[in-house]
Amino acid sequence: MARGKDIDGSMSVPTFYGKELRWKREEAGLSLDAFLKGSFYSKTYLSDIEHGERRMPLDLAQHADLKLGTDGFFERNCEVVRKARRGPHAAYFEKVLEAEKHAESIEEWCPIIIPGLLQTAPYARALVRATHPAASDEWVEEKVTARLARARLFEDAHSTPEYWTILHESLLFDPIISPPDMAEQLDRIVELAERRRVTPQIVPRTCGAHPLMAASIKVMVFPDAPPLIYTEASYSGDTIDDPALVKQYRKAYDRLRAVALSPKASLAIVKAAAEEHRNGKQRDRLE
Known part of the structure; x- marks a missing residue:
């Protein structure tokens, strides 16, 4: 499948994580729809994660590891991404x-x-x-x-x-x-x-x-x-x-x-x- 526009993974921890998710998904030849089959999330939600605009929930991270065969990578790191600071808020x-x-x-x-x-x-x-x-x-x-x-x-x-x-x-x-x-x-x-x-x-x-x-x-x-x-x-x-x-x-x-x-x-x-x-x-x- 054709790869989408590149994501700058150096911008933040979430964008690095999202870029890796999209790379693995596209490497597996999965569209957004195909990747999400069996989950409760929408294409927009997944696209936001891949662009670093949303954090990955644990259940979707587990789904990604199962779908992509990534040996727990996304589950292990979704908490790190969740804790990544974006500004002066607690x-x-x-x-x-x-x-x-x-x-x-x-x-x-x-x-x-x-x-x-x-x-x-x-x-x-x-x-x-x-x-x-x-x-x-x-x-x-x-x-x-x-x-x-x-x-x-x-x-x-x-x-x-x-x-x-x-x-x-x-x-x-x-x-x-x-x-x-x-x-x-x-x-x-x-x-x-x-x-x-x-x-x-x-x-x-x-x-x-x-x-x-x-x-x-x-x-x-x-x-x-x-x-x-x-x-x-x-x-x-x-x-x-x-x-x-x-x-x-x-x-x-x-x-x-x-x-x-x-x-x-x-x-x-x-x-x-x-x-x-x-x-x-x-x-x-x-x-």
Whole structure:
């Protein structure tokens, strides 16, 4: 079969790995379709891996070794590729950073902080500084810039994922930054919602016990790969692709959405909270 356009494997560890995968596949005379037979992935997904734009999941690496007779090479090295750093984000977040760009939909529940995709610079800076109090100003600003850059996915009308976020009421009325900066942060959520880039919902303080009280989660669904769950703490994060666990988290998220206020009512509350911070007024609970 004819070989495709060459890939520069010197650009990064993922591109080197992807180039080797394509070389072995083409050497075996396999098209993308033929190679993927018996797997759950699409041609686009595989092509992205071969160009270093996606990391190889373990099950596909095992499939490659079986299909190509490569004696476990791709399975042994897919973890090395997964850990290869691409920027200032935490190593455990690299898989999520990549997944966000390819997701068809992203659903996120954040009981403690406003999600990174929605954060403004002052809010992100306060969080980074609180988490790493001894870090230099330059290091903090590098982290803040990288976090804000993730929101670029909302700017392309053709590739923007459907983004749905559920926030706890306390995030609106218990600020961690100055009132003017908090008003700006909430205005950002309103702006994205009014542009139909995000759908926010609010879980009120008065709702009582509810699902996922002890966890923040991100649910990512893809057109060409199985869904992925991401959970995070201050200094660690975990991606979950086990079908049974994904299903359990998915059901819990749906039950949480059922106790949240409607998108229309929620947006009105976000707007009201922004005005209260802008005017120097605060209230303790939803009325």
